[in-house]
Amino acid sequence: MSGRSVPVSPAAVGAKEGKAWVWPRRILDIVGxxxxxxxxxxxxxxxxxxxxxxxxxxxxxxxxxxMEPTVKVGSLLLTRPVDVDDLRVGDVITYRSPGNHTTLTHxxxxxxxxxxEWVFETKGDASLGPDPxxxxxxxxxxxxxxxxxxxxxxxxxxxxxxxxxxxxxxxxAGLVLIYTLxxxxxxxxxGVQ
Numbered sequence: 001m002s003g004r005s006v007p008v009s010p011a012a013v014g015a016k017e018g019k020a021w022v023w024p025r026r027i028l029d030i031v032g033x034x035x036x037x038x039x040x041x042x043x044x045x046x047x048x049x050x051x052x053x054x055x056x057x058x059x060x061x062x063x064x065x066x067m068e069p070t071v072k073v074g075s076l077l078l079t080r081p082v083d084v085d086d087l088r089v090g091d092v093i094t095y096r097s098p099g100n101h102t103t104l105t106h107x108x109x110x111x112x113x114x115x116x117e118w119v120f121e122t123k124g125d126a127s128l129g130p131d132p133x134x135x136x137x138x139x140x141x142x143x144x145x146x147x148x149x150x151x152x153x154x155x156x157x158x159x160x161x162x163x164x165x166x167x168x169x170x171x172x173a174g175l176v177l178i179y180t181l182x183x184x185x186x187x188x189x190x191g192v193q
Contacts, residue, residue, distance in 0.1 A: 028180075029181070032174050032177045032181070035170045035171075035173060035174040035177070038166075038170055039167065039170050039171050039174070042157075042158045042163065042167050043167075045076075045154040045158050046155070046158050048148075048151070049076075056081075057078045057079065057145060058078070058079045058080075058081070058094075059076055059077065059155070060079065060094055060103065060105065060142075060152075061075075061076060061077075061153075061155055061156045062074065062076075062105065062147070064124075065126055066104075066105075066106065066124030067092070067105055067107070067125050068126045069125070069126075070092070070107075070125045070147075071092070071144070074149070075147040075148060075149050075151070075152050076151040076152040077094065077144060077146075077152070078145045078146055078148070079142035079143055081140040081141070081143075082140060082142075082143045083140055083141075084118050084137050084139060084140065084141050085118075087108060087120070087137075087141060087143065088108070089108050089110060090107065090108065091107070091108050091143055091144070092105060092106070092107050092108075092143070092144035093105070093107075093137075093143050093144070094141075094142040094143075094144070095122075095135060095137060095141060095142070097135075098133055099132075099133055104131075105144065106123055106131060107122060107124070107125060108121070108122055109121050109122060109123045110130075118136065118137055119134050119136055120134060120135050120136075120137060121134050
């Protein structure tokens with residue numbers, strides 16, 4: 001071989017260096033899209049809750065498996081207020097437990113009137129027997145309209161401190177990432193080192 005050198009054009013050098021940035025750029029693009037998808041999921045869940053509230057629904061996140069398989073853990077349960085006189089055996093209702101004042105969602109298994117008031121016996125679908133205490137309900141009660149599986153996890157996270165922080169930081173980081181990628185692409189297309 002002779003000692004002759006072959007001239008290389010600056011465009012060829014730039015193209016070779018540009019190829020070195022293809023994978024990091026793709027990874028950054030994917031991270032940016034994932035961040036955007038996460039933000040859209042959080043925003044969508046919050047908008048769903050807001051829209052259902054405007055339509056007269058109340059929403060609850062299901063934390064226990066007492067109503068499985070009808071309502072799974074992590075579901076977002078939507079209820080509508082109904083008059084206590086309109087309740088029937090088999091309806092799924094959400095109410096405050098008289099013993100420990102927690103919010104429960106259980107099915108009515110029997111009902112009777114006592115001294116002019118409705119007395120209900122309830123039971124979780126996954127439970128073997130009825131709840132230990134009967135409950136007296138007056139006025140309006142939250143009756144299950146439908147549940148949306150897994151959306152409760154997203155809503156619960158979006159309502160948390162971490163969710164709010166992430167909801168603010170992820171879009172900001174995504175915007176910075178998109179701006180940085182655009183700057184790199186602009187510099188690479190101009191051949192700036």
